[in-house]
Amino acid sequence: MSTPSILILPGDGIGPEVMAEVVKVIDWFGEKRDLKFDVSHDLVGGAAYDKHGTPLADETMEKAQKADAVLLGAVGGPKYDVLDFSVKPERGLLRLRKEMDLFSNLRPAQCFDALADFSSLKKDVVAGLDIMIVRELTSGIYFGEPRGIIKEGNERVGINTQRYTESEIARVARSAFELARKRGNKVCSMEKANVMESGILWRDVVTEIHQAEYADVELSHMYADAGAMQLCRWPKQFDVIVTDNLFGDLLSDAAAMLTGSLGMLPSASLGAPMDNGRPKALYEPVHGSAPDIAGQGKANPIACILSFAMALRYSFDLGDDATRLEKAVEKVLADGVRTADLLGEDGATPVSTSEMGDKIIEAL
Amino acid sequence: MSTPSILILPGDGIGPEVMAEVVKVIDWFGEKRDLKFDVSHDLVGGAAYDKHGTPLADETMEKAQKADAVLLGAVGGPKYDVLDFSVKPERGLLRLRKEMDLFSNLRPAQCFDALADFSSLKKDVVAGLDIMIVRELTSGIYFGEPRGIIKEGNERVGINTQRYTESEIARVARSAFELARKRGNKVCSMEKANVMESGILWRDVVTEIHQAEYADVELSHMYADAGAMQLCRWPKQFDVIVTDNLFGDLLSDAAAMLTGSLGMLPSASLGAPMDNGRPKALYEPVHGSAPDIAGQGKANPIACILSFAMALRYSFDLGDDATRLEKAVEKVLADGVRTADLLGEDGATPVSTSEMGDKIIEAL
Ligand SMILES: CC(C)[C@H](C(=O)O)[C@@H](O)C(=O)O
Ligand SMILES: CC(C)[C@H](C(=O)O)[C@@H](O)C(=O)O
Numbered sequence: 001m002s003t004p005s006i007l008i009l010p011g012d013g014i015g016p017e018v019m020a021e022v023v024k025v026i027d028w029f030g031e032k033r034d035l036k037f038d039v040s041h042d043l044v045g046g047a048a049y050d051k052h053g054t055p056l057a058d059e060t061m062e063k064a065q066k067a068d069a070v071l072l073g074a075v076g077g078p079k080y081d082v083l084d085f086s087v088k089p090e091r092g093l094l095r096l097r098k099e100m101d102l103f104s105n106l107r108p109a110q111c112f113d114a115l116a117d118f119s120s121l122k123k124d125v126v127a128g129l130d131i132m133i134v135r136e137l138t139s140g141i142y143f144g145e146p147r148g149i150i151k152e153g154n155e156r157v158g159i160n161t162q163r164y165t166e167s168e169i170a171r172v173a174r175s176a177f178e179l180a181r182k183r184g185n186k187v188c189s190m191e192k193a194n195v196m197e198s199g200i201l202w203r204d205v206v207t208e209i210h211q212a213e214y215a216d217v218e219l220s221h222m223y224a225d226a227g228a229m230q231l232c233r234w235p236k237q238f239d240v241i242v243t244d245n246l247f248g249d250l251l252s253d254a255a256a257m258l259t260g261s262l263g264m265l266p267s268a269s270l271g272a273p274m275d276n277g278r279p280k281a282l283y284e285p286v287h288g289s290a291p292d293i294a295g296q297g298k299a300n301p302i303a304c305i306l307s308f309a310m311a312l313r314y315s316f317d318l319g320d321d322a323t324r325l326e327k328a329v330e331k332v333l334a335d336g337v338r339t340a341d342l343l344g345e346d347g348a349t350p351v352s353t354s355e356m357g358d359k360i361i362e363a364l
Numbered sequence: 365m366s367t368p369s370i371l372i373l374p375g376d377g378i379g380p381e382v383m384a385e386v387v388k389v390i391d392w393f394g395e396k397r398d399l400k401f402d403v404s405h406d407l408v409g410g411a412a413y414d415k416h417g418t419p420l421a422d423e424t425m426e427k428a429q430k431a432d433a434v435l436l437g438a439v440g441g442p443k444y445d446v447l448d449f450s451v452k453p454e455r456g457l458l459r460l461r462k463e464m465d466l467f468s469n470l471r472p473a474q475c476f477d478a479l480a481d482f483s484s485l486k487k488d489v490v491a492g493l494d495i496m497i498v499r500e501l502t503s504g505i506y507f508g509e510p511r512g513i514i515k516e517g518n519e520r521v522g523i524n525t526q527r528y529t530e531s532e533i534a535r536v537a538r539s540a541f542e543l544a545r546k547r548g549n550k551v552c553s554m555e556k557a558n559v560m561e562s563g564i565l566w567r568d569v570v571t572e573i574h575q576a577e578y579a580d581v582e583l584s585h586m587y588a589d590a591g592a593m594q595l596c597r598w599p600k601q602f603d604v605i606v607t608d609n610l611f612g613d614l615l616s617d618a619a620a621m622l623t624g625s626l627g628m629l630p631s632a633s634l635g636a637p638m639d640n641g642r643p644k645a646l647y648e649p650v651h652g653s654a655p656d657i658a659g660q661g662k663a664n665p666i667a668c669i670l671s672f673a674m675a676l677r678y679s680f681d682l683g684d685d686a687t688r689l690e691k692a693v694e695k696v697l698a699d700g701v702r703t704a705d706l707l708g709e710d711g712a713t714p715v716s717t718s719e720m721g722d723k724i725i726e727a728l
Contacts, residue, residue, distance in 0.1 A: 076558070085561065085564060088558065090558045090559060094559065120485050120486055120489045120596060120597050120598065121484050121485050121486065121596075122484055122485065122486055125484045141505075141526060141560065142559050142560075144523075147560075147561050148561050149561050149562075149564065149565050152529070155529050155530045155531060156529070156530045156565055156569075157527060157528065157529045157530070157565070158526075158527070158528045158529075158560075158561050158562030158563070158564065158565030158566065159508075159525065159526065159527050159561065159562060160525075160526040160560045160561060160562045161523065161524075161525055161526070162505060162522075162523065162524040162525070162526065163521060163522070163523050164521065164522045165516070165519050165520070165521045165522075166519045166520045166521070167519060192610070192613070194440070194452065194454045195454060195458065195506050196505065196506075196511075196522075196524045197449065197511050197512050197513050197522050197523065197524060198513075198522030198523060198524045199522070200449060200513065200522065201513050201520055201521075201522030202522065205520075224613075224614055225613045225614050225617040226617065226652075228592070228614045228615075228617050228618040228621075229617045229618060229620070229621040229626075230621075231618075232484060232485075232596065232618050232621040232622055233484050233621050234484065246556070246610075247614070249556070249588075249589045250588055250589050250592045250611070250614055250615075251592075251614075253589040253590065253592050253593045254592040254593060254595075254596050254618060256593070257592075257593040257594075257596045257597050258596055262593075
């Protein structure tokens with residue numbers, strides 16, 4: 001097989017800073033573990049708009065389609081708030097998701113032992129927490145038509161459409177069941193079948209796929225509002241949660257915050273297998289572009305580094321190397337090394353973004 | 365003015381039990397404070413379906429339209445899960461909201477001092493918490509057309525429509541700003557303007573109403589996913605939150621759970637003023653029908669009793685009596701009186717649903 005390719009899109013805000021640390025990690029794996037990657041860089045979001053007048057140039061889209069894995073930093077910032085909807089930084093990210101057809105967004109909500117005190121939740125509620133939210137990422141109200149702001153009489157009317165086909169639901173359900181089999185073997189599906197017909201179809205299709213193909217996995221259903229409650233009350237009741245694009249957006253953010261590890265959480269967005277057997281894939285930290293601290297060396301690069309670990313595992317079948325990287329991160333945290341977002345305890349060693357990267361390389 | 369009328373719809377599950385305690389409280393106000401109400405009872409939800417084959421009979425709907433206040437217990441239960449979407453218990457509640465045009469749903473998320481330990485959040489994060497979520501209740505994806513499950517080729521497709529007009533947004537925004545003026549004078553509006561055009565219109569209209577009529581109130585905007593995060597991280601940053609029907613459903617449930625006081629939280633759903641100046645109004649506890657504990661005397665009647673307190677305040681302009689009732693509830697809690705949902709501390713006095721009602725009457 002030819003050298004696997006990685007396309008790096010640092011994006012906006014703290015994106016470039018945290019991505020610089022990932023590049024160090026990639027280099028380490030190249031030198032010490034002889035894992036060679038063909039790495040290229042390009043622009044997305046506001047950075048792409050500044051140069052090309054669009055948040056994702058067509059050439060970049062083409063490169064992303066061909067890459068074995070895309071690593072993305074973050075998009076957006078107040079500077080771009082005034083832009084028209086169609087060229088906002090977010091559209092670049094949404095175009096990548098949609099055109100690469102990355103339907104399965106894996107968002108682990110994990111509480112790192114060393115950081116359990118950082119949660120706003122009581123320690124016993126979050127310590128050891130390890131759940132996986134599988135969010136549908138290429139359909140639903142994010143992409144449904146008709147949409148827009150129209151004029152009706154004297155009034156403006158804002159319209160969006162939630163639309164799910166059977167096969168869209170089936171494929172993300174399969175991906176959740178597959179993951180569950182490698183974890184706690186439990187899936188909880190969340191929708192609002194009590195008020196939305198699209199939720200009824202969601203529930204029906206998940207149930208059908210379960211009965212036909214995954215009857216060995218334990219399946220439960222929950223209304224999304226009850227799900228939000230239960231995540232706040234006792235998140236350890238969950239193993240894998242599967243839900244639609246919009247609910248997944250809110251629920252995974254809430255879950256990430258609960259862990260106290262927001263600057264630590266990676267994500268993987270996976271599509272169908274390519275000719276070489278690897279899935280189309282994009283990896284990005286769950287945190288945003290944090291424009292308020294951009295360029296100050298304060299950002300925590302761990303979420304982005306752990307996103308690369310997910311790439312090792314899901315794109316390159318290098319589970320052992322992924323684990324090695326994750327363990328290195330855990331060791332550094334256990335040693336009390338902390339970026340600014342995690343300060344507050346006694347005895348912590350405050351470090352900058354790039355020092356954190358160096359410490360992780362050392363631990364490797 | 366003629367005697368004000370109250371329509372009581374106990375509904376399903378624990379609804380009838382908790383409502384029985386409200387009736388005691390209403391009677392107390394009649395005897396001791398000479399507040400006479402013309403009280404009638406009727407069916408909603410599964411109970412109505414069992415009798416009439418519909419979750420809300422037309423006669424009941426008519427009575428609700430004429431009542432000065434409707435008190436509702438809860439709807440739904442596993443027995444009705446098999447019913448067709450159009451006659452599910454929830455449709456009864458949704459019909460009431462829609463036909464009475466109750467566009468402004470007030471959901472206080474308040475942490476009772478005596479119960480701060482019950483939250484899964486750290487005590488300092490929730491103690492003293494008092495925020496008000498104003499949820500739009502008669503539009504958005506709950507009611508938008510087209511909707512349904514259709515067949516396209518071989519596939520089923522589930523469709524729902526989010527639709528907001530300018531005036532629908534404007535009226536709920538006004539109701540949030542009015543409330544804020546009587547509280548902390550701050551409103552945070554939540555939507556997904558970064559991905560939904562209906563969110564852009566929401567943000568624009570809220571901003572316009574603010575500038576034109578409520579510039580003295582502090583207004584901020586937040587994406588709903590960030591809002592879910594911030595509610596979990598540091599809810600005390602908020603005073604009034606205004607958001608759409610679906611986001612409001614999830615966010616208010618999460619907020620309610622955070623307070624640790626789920627069995628304690630009331631809600632008011634208000635519409636336009638009637639001829640007598642009173643708003644159309646429905647009051648209900650935030651908790652559901654809890655079929656697992658129904659009929660066992662375990663349910664906590666406080667949320668339903670506090671919903672009646674909201675009725676005294678918002679429908680009958682009896683703020684002092686509302687406060688008196690709220691203080692009685694606080695006293696009973698401070699005395700360590702607890703229904704089953706709140707047991708766990710040392711020194712608590714366990715009571716049944718009806719004993720809790722009696723204790724509150726005593727405290728009055
Ligand atoms: C940036 C934004 C478009 C995006 C989303 O809403 O999906 C983000 O919130 C996320 O969760 O990845
Ligand atoms: C019972 C259900 C229809 C309802 C809703 O979704 O609005 C409930 O969850 C609520 O929040 O009042």
